[in-house]
Amino acid sequence: MNIDFKKLADKYQTPFYLYDFDHITAQYTELKESFRARKSLIAYAVKANSNLSVIKHLSNLGAGADCVSIGEVKRALKAGVPTYKIIFSGVGKSDEEIKEALILDILLINVESSAELDRVEELAKSLNKVARISIRVNPNIDPKTHPYISTGLHENKFGVDIDTAKRMYIKCKNSEHLEPTGIHCHIGSQLTQLEPIRESINIVANLVRNLKAIKIELSFMDVGGGLGIVYKDETLINTYDYAQTILDSLFGLDLTIICEPGRFIVGNSGIFVTKVLYEKINGNKRFVIVDGAMNDLIRPALYDAYHRVEVLNNNKNLSDCNLVGPVCESGDFFAKNIDLPETQSGDLITIYSAGAYGFTMSSNYNTRARVAEIAIENGNDRLIRKRESFEDLIANEIEFL
């Protein structure tokens, strides 16, 4: 798509996030279509990009929501996702969160420990409810991704091992307040290899068969999210191969598939737009300093993540530099040791693949306002979140002065 960044920057003021809603539609549709041989629910992982308009857009397409806090559940509801398409995961749900989820009667609570299951049972009993339970299985499979975003090994805090899961399902079966409904497995994020997915789904499918043999019949298989995207030159998993692998593993089982993608849907739909403030040279080292910073997009600082960068000027005079922001940390960079053209103050810089875990991981560090978010759809742009003001930043403190 041809985007007039200059016009947008004049209209909305940098830095800002820009999301291409047509690309979001295309990604959602591709994945949904891949599963067309089965009943499926694409439960969008809200944590990737929780802007209400993004969730609403996906909900209008038929998506549900995978949430990891009651705040995300409330966002999903506010954006129009029906309760029967909402799932709640997380290793540390508080009593208040569990109670609210029970009262709202969402589709599934993904339980991640025996202790949590006991708590859900007590709370469901106190509310005279029956909780629909899905247990998150940790299959101990290496997803072959960045260690910070691996979730499927026993050394990771997520889910429970197979034997524990089995005991938990038996407890559900024997409880008046727990209904064993689904099973869940998510081994990590930015996955680019199919084999670990195949292995883990096979492990989980075998457990489903074992449970069936003891008369515990589940209705949903939640295969997690994690499909990777291209940041640089990654070879991706083909979505049809992905879906077929899952369908093959589930042969003979009558389960509705739930898939929880975040990054795949929104990652390459988003661009972070910032502008050059200054250039400088320290000794031999060139720095291009922009108005966006690590508080806006933390992935390079946190994971050493690569994001493609483009300078929107016609200068062909390239040289090595670090692209940095104004935050008071040496870790405040978008790219290190890259060749960029000479810049002038005011030149726009676009940072790609920023739609997932960009804005949602932003902070107010250095008392910097969170930036605006803009949607573009059918060539038309609109503001979907305004830039914070200083008053917004201090609103919760001012009454205690």
Ligand SMILES: Cc1ncc(COP(=O)(O)O)c(C=O)c1O
């Ligand atoms: C339980 C669960 N579901 C879904 C996701 C979404 O992951 P991704 O954005 O990689 O699709 C995550 C994040 O890793 C997760 O922990």
Ligand SMILES: N[C@@H](CCCC[NH3+])C(=O)O
């Ligand atoms: N925040 C991570 C993804 C985490 C996935 C959630 N478990 C990233 O930016 O890549």
